[in-house]
Amino acid sequence: MVDAMRPEGDAGTVILVDDEEMVVSALEGLLQLETSYRVLSFTSPVEALEAVERERPEAIVSDFMMPGMDGIEFLERARALDPTSTRILLTGYADRDNAIQAINRVGLYHYLEKPWDNARFMLVVQNGVERAWLFRQLDERITELDSANEELHAMRRRLLRTFL
Amino acid sequence: MALDDRSSSQELEKALAENRELRSENEALREARRELEVGLEELRAAEAEVVNNAKLASLGSLVAGVAHEMNTPLGSLHAGHDTFRRALTRLQEILADERVDPEELDEVRRIVKAVENVARTQDLAFERLTRIVAELRTFGRPDGAEVAMVDLHEGLESTLAILAHELRRGIAVERRFGEIPPVECHPHRLNQVFMNLMVNAIHAMEGGGTLTLRTSASGNEVSVAVRDTGSGIAEADLKRIFDAGFTTKQERRGMGLGLLISRQIVHQHGGRLEVQSRPGEGSVFTVTVPVRLPAGAATAGGGYDGREEARP
Numbered sequence: 379m380v381d382a383m384r385p386e387g388d389a390g391t392v393i394l395v396d397d398e399e400m401v402v403s404a405l406e407g408l409l410q411l412e413t414s415y416r417v418l419s420f421t422s423p424v425e426a427l428e429a430v431e432r433e434r435p436e437a438i439v440s441d442f443m444m445p446g447m448d449g450i451e452f453l454e455r456a457r458a459l460d461p462t463s464t465r466i467l468l469t470g471y472a473d474r475d476n477a478i479q480a481i482n483r484v485g486l487y488h489y490l491e492k493p494w495d496n497a498r499f500m501l502v503v504q505n506g507v508e509r510a511w512l513f514r515q516l517d518e519r520i521t522e523l524d525s526a527n528e529e530l531h532a533m534r535r536r537l538l539r540t541f542l
Numbered sequence: 543m544a545l546d547d548r549s550s551s552q553e554l555e556k557a558l559a560e561n562r563e564l565r566s567e568n569e570a571l572r573e574a575r576r577e578l579e580v581g582l583e584e585l586r587a588a589e590a591e592v593v594n595n596a597k598l599a600s601l602g603s604l605v606a607g608v609a610h611e612m613n614t615p616l617g618s619l620h621a622g623h624d625t626f627r628r629a630l631t632r633l634q635e636i637l638a639d640e641r642v643d644p645e646e647l648d649e650v651r652r653i654v655k656a657v658e659n660v661a662r663t664q665d666l667a668f669e670r671l672t673r674i675v676a677e678l679r680t681f682g683r684p685d686g687a688e689v690a691m692v693d694l695h696e697g698l699e700s701t702l703a704i705l706a707h708e709l710r711r712g713i714a715v716e717r718r719f720g721e722i723p724p725v726e727c728h729p730h731r732l733n734q735v736f737m738n739l740m741v742n743a744i745h746a747m748e749g750g751g752t753l754t755l756r757t758s759a760s761g762n763e764v765s766v767a768v769r770d771t772g773s774g775i776a777e778a779d780l781k782r783i784f785d786a787g788f789t790t791k792q793e794r795r796g797m798g799l800g801l802l803i804s805r806q807i808v809h810q811h812g813g814r815l816e817v818q819s820r821p822g823e824g825s826v827f828t829v830t831v832p833v834r835l836p837a838g839a840a841t842a843g844g845g846y847d848g849r850e851e852a853r854p
Contacts, residue, residue, distance in 0.1 A: 401663075404621045406656075408628075443710065493620055
């Protein structure tokens with residue numbers, strides 16, 4: 379029933395950021411071939427943040443070691459822009475400990491080690507996109523319930539005023 | 543006459559005896575010399591081994607760094623190749639189907655787009671791997687005796703490229719390259735000096751900092767200064783840094799021969815290696831070499847290179 383929430387023809391948007399162009403082009407090629415997501419890739423975290431604000435992606439995949447802004451800071455800022463997106467960190471083996479320490483700070487969904495396995499990468503991204511849909515659906519339901527609740531309260535007040 | 547004869551025969555015998563004695567002394571001397579030669583040979587072998595060990599230690603960290611540098615392009619190629627195979631299979635499936643409809647052509651276009659991205663990955667990764675291999679080749683030219691006229695900036699750049707991984711963590715590189723003429727030198731040996739000085743600078747800046755490379759020319763000399771903003775060298779240590787086996791590095795990253803070897807190499811080029819340091823502020827090591835190798839230096843041999851020592 380999750381699919382019912384999706385706008386027609388929109389499979390979801392994934393944003394990729396890694397300062398190594400060869401990494402993002404490899405990931406982008408894979409997702410283009412095997413999924414119907416809209417994939418936006420960046421080598422600059424600053425530009426990627428602008429895209430996060432503009433595009434509201436379901437999943438964000440970030441490298442850890444990047445000049446200027448590391449993956450943790452990037453994902454922290456992406457989270458502030460849109461907490462419902464799924465955040466995935468791609469780390470080099472040597473950076474693993476640093477990355478694990480920061481998992482809670484950015485509400486990380488998953489971390490993947492480089493070199494990554496394509497099949498596993500896709501599985502994590504697909505689950506991540508699905509998860510974002512569920513979150514957003516839940517978010518909308520809660521908003522709907524809130525406003526229904528609000529309406530009920532107003533009705534009750536009106537009724538009370540009418541009959542008392 | 544008879545007396546004379548006798549005395550002359552006595553003298554002759556005496557002379558013969560002396561001669562014998564001299565001959566045996568000579569023999570002993572020759573034997574001693576042979577022993578000394580063997581001893582000297584052993585000493586030379588031991589020296590070559592010590593130096594070789596030091597080279598191996600720095601080679602070990604070099605190789606580890608290069609292996610790390612190759613990880614990203616190799617990992618990217620691996621992932622790209624996997625996607626390539628997937629795409630190929632899909633294209634083959636579409637082509638095998640004789641009733642290809644226009645909708646399928648859209649699918650083909652999508653796959654081609656994916657393959658274009660993977661081709662980009664492979665271009666970049668191959669280019670990177672090729673560069674790493676080329677850097678290694680210019681750095682470690684096997685023939686140590688080779689003399690060439692080189693732009694020292696090239697050696698500095700290739701050394702920086704090899705150290706790229708070490709430099710990534712919080713160390714900025716500043717190049718203050720002046721106009722310098724080509725220098726006649728053993729390029730791989732001077733590169734070894736630059737490598738030693740830069741590695742020391744990086745080790746001195748555990749918490750990050752700036753590595754400044756400054757080059758300049760004055761008269762017939764060219765200078766390369768390697769400056770760090772690291773821990774600096776205590777005054778008491780400053781006198782000992784060129785001593786064999788002296789090191790302050792905690793994890794025994796080397797054998798404490800780096801600066802000794804560096805200074806030897808610079809001396810062989812008729813140059814000098816100077817140091818200025820202030821604890822807490824950093825150090826600067828300056829290599830100054832003449833533009834032309836002094837006569838004899840080109841063939842005098844390394845004194846640190848085992849292969850050359852073995853030459854008669």
